[in-house]
Amino acid sequence: MNNISRRDALRVGGLSVFGAAFLAACGKQSGVVPSANILSEGAVTPTTALPEGVVTDTVLLRTAASLEYNAIELYDLILNDGMLTGDYAKLTDAVKRFRDDHQAHANTVNALAVSLGGKAHTCANDRMNRLYIQPALKLVTEKGNPDTSRDIIALVHAMENIGVQTYQGFVATLAAPSLRAEVMRIATDEARHSVVFAQVLNGGYASVGPTNNETTGKPNIASVPAAFGSLSSVLLSVGTPNADNLKPTLTLETPSLNGLIYDFVDCQ
Amino acid sequence: MTTAQARFPRSTPPAQPTDADKQLLQFAQGVELAARDLYKKAADSGKYADDELAMLTLFGEHHNSYAQAMNGLIGKAATNTRNDSLYSTHVGQLASPQSAYASLQSLENTLAATNTDILGQLAGIDAARILASIITIEARMAAVFGTLPSLSVTSAMNASANSLAPKIAQVKMATTETTVAP
Numbered sequence: 001m002n003n004i005s006r007r008d009a010l011r012v013g014g015l016s017v018f019g020a021a022f023l024a025a026c027g028k029q030s031g032v033v034p035s036a037n038i039l040s041e042g043a044v045t046p047t048t049a050l051p052e053g054v055v056t057d058t059v060l061l062r063t064a065a066s067l068e069y070n071a072i073e074l075y076d077l078i079l080n081d082g083m084l085t086g087d088y089a090k091l092t093d094a095v096k097r098f099r100d101d102h103q104a105h106a107n108t109v110n111a112l113a114v115s116l117g118g119k120a121h122t123c124a125n126d127r128m129n130r131l132y133i134q135p136a137l138k139l140v141t142e143k144g145n146p147d148t149s150r151d152i153i154a155l156v157h158a159m160e161n162i163g164v165q166t167y168q169g170f171v172a173t174l175a176a177p178s179l180r181a182e183v184m185r186i187a188t189d190e191a192r193h194s195v196v197f198a199q200v201l202n203g204g205y206a207s208v209g210p211t212n213n214e215t216t217g218k219p220n221i222a223s224v225p226a227a228f229g230s231l232s233s234v235l236l237s238v239g240t241p242n243a244d245n246l247k248p249t250l251t252l253e254t255p256s257l258n259g260l261i262y263d264f265v266d267c268q
Numbered sequence: 269m270t271t272a273q274a275r276f277p278r279s280t281p282p283a284q285p286t287d288a289d290k291q292l293l294q295f296a297q298g299v300e301l302a303a304r305d306l307y308k309k310a311a312d313s314g315k316y317a318d319d320e321l322a323m324l325t326l327f328g329e330h331h332n333s334y335a336q337a338m339n340g341l342i343g344k345a346a347t348n349t350r351n352d353s354l355y356s357t358h359v360g361q362l363a364s365p366q367s368a369y370a371s372l373q374s375l376e377n378t379l380a381a382t383n384t385d386i387l388g389q390l391a392g393i394d395a396a397r398i399l400a401s402i403i404t405i406e407a408r409m410a411a412v413f414g415t416l417p418s419l420s421v422t423s424a425m426n427a428s429a430n431s432l433a434p435k436i437a438q439v440k441m442a443t444t445e446t447t448v449a450p
Contacts, residue, residue: 093421094421097421097425101425164404168400168401168404171387171396171397171400172393172396172397172400175281177387177388177389177390177391177396178388180387180388180390180396180400181384181385181387181388182388184384184387184400184403184404185384187400187403187404187407188380188384188403188404188406188407188427189407189425189427191404191405191407191408191411192407192408192410192411192414192424192425192427193425194408195408195411195412195414195415195424196411196415196419196421196424196425199412199415199416199419200419203415203419204319204416205318205319205320205322205323205416206319206322208323208326208412208416209322209323209326223408223411223412223415224326224327224330224405224408224409224412226405227329227330227333227334227405228333228337228398228401228402228405229400229401229402229403229404229405230401231401
């Protein structure tokens with residue numbers, strides 16, 4: 001028995017005719033000469049594709065150098081803008097020392113890059129700056145933030161952890177075993193910086209290991225946050241607290257593939 | 269070559285530890301077990317209580333975890349024997365809390381330096397990854413002894429230590445090409 005009524009047949013037929021007409025309208029029209037100018041207004045500027053990015057030991061070392069310059073710039077900002085006030089002013093000498101340490105680290109990784117035939121990279125990582133440092137600084141320095149000094153230390157603590165994680169993560173990618181040891185020597189130095197700031201921000205024996213904030217459930221700053229060095233995101237809470245006394249939280253990550261300093265990247 | 273392919277070197281290193289790696293990791297396991305026993309000795313001394321005791325216990329457990337991680341890497345090659353020389357160097361200095369902290373900081377610095385030198389000789393990537401994640405925490409534990417009971421940046425940054433790592437040469441292996449020329 002046929003279940004299609006006359007009305008159904010007409011409806012399906014109508015849709016088919018409409019569909020065919022629509023497809024015909026989308027296709028090439030006979031007798032019309034195609035022109036590149038029809039669909040665009042004005043001349044299109046030719047684009048130049050970026051060179052292919054190849055991740056080599058040199059690229060990883062140059063990326064490490066760029067992060068060192070991020071740290072140097074941040075420490076210089078703290079010192080030049082007098083951001084450490086009250087009890088935090090006692091950290092001025094530590095900040096100077098850590099800035100100098102980062103300069104030494106940058107020189108070391110750049111020397112390694114040059115020894116492998118690469119170019120030294122002597123400026124900060126723009127992507128890390130745009131994605132993480134500038135938004136964090138905006139929160140730290142906004143009007144009404146009662147903890148500017150505390151928050152700027154929280155930011156450099158987070159950046160030290162990013163530095164440690166970056167070097168640790170590079171170990172799996174660096175081809176030369178000797179380079180793995182070289183970068184980990186720098187990582188241990190930055191891990192020590194991190195502990196100093198962790199003890200300033202959340203000091204005492206009870207805060208050495210991992211603990212959680214009772215209100216938010218988020219992890220507190222810890223000197224030794226886990227048994228093994230983590231490669232996960234770094235949380236940073238800075239800025240003016242809200243009505244519940246909670247600060248905005250940012251998530252920082254180590255450089256991804258599009259944050260690496262490839263051979264074709266130069267300082268602007 | 270795509271960017272994803274480019275992330276890996278053309279000659280991919282082995283994931284599993286080589287024979288030379290196993291010898292290096294045996295040594296690393298021995299120093300970790302010595303550290304575990306030294307923290308246990310300090311914790312059992314009765315000189316520490318509350319949060320301070322909890323911290324020392326935690327650090328000892330971390331070193332035990334590192335020894336176990338090496339068991340996982342080298343399997344039957346594991347000796348599970350502590351390095352008695354390292355243990356003897358430090359055990360006598362655990363008598364007073366002041367000398368104990370200096371000694372435990374020196375111990376952690378020695379472990380970080382030793383493991384870093386071992387890392388520089390490892391061919392296997394799995395072990396390199398794990399050792400790197402251990403080294404950063406050992407540096408942190410060393411620094412803690414420079415910040416407690418009172419913060420000293422100079423002490424926290426003190427990394428002076430002699431590496432105990434043996435030198436073990438890798439046997440030359442045929443490389444594994446990941447790409448083939450057309």
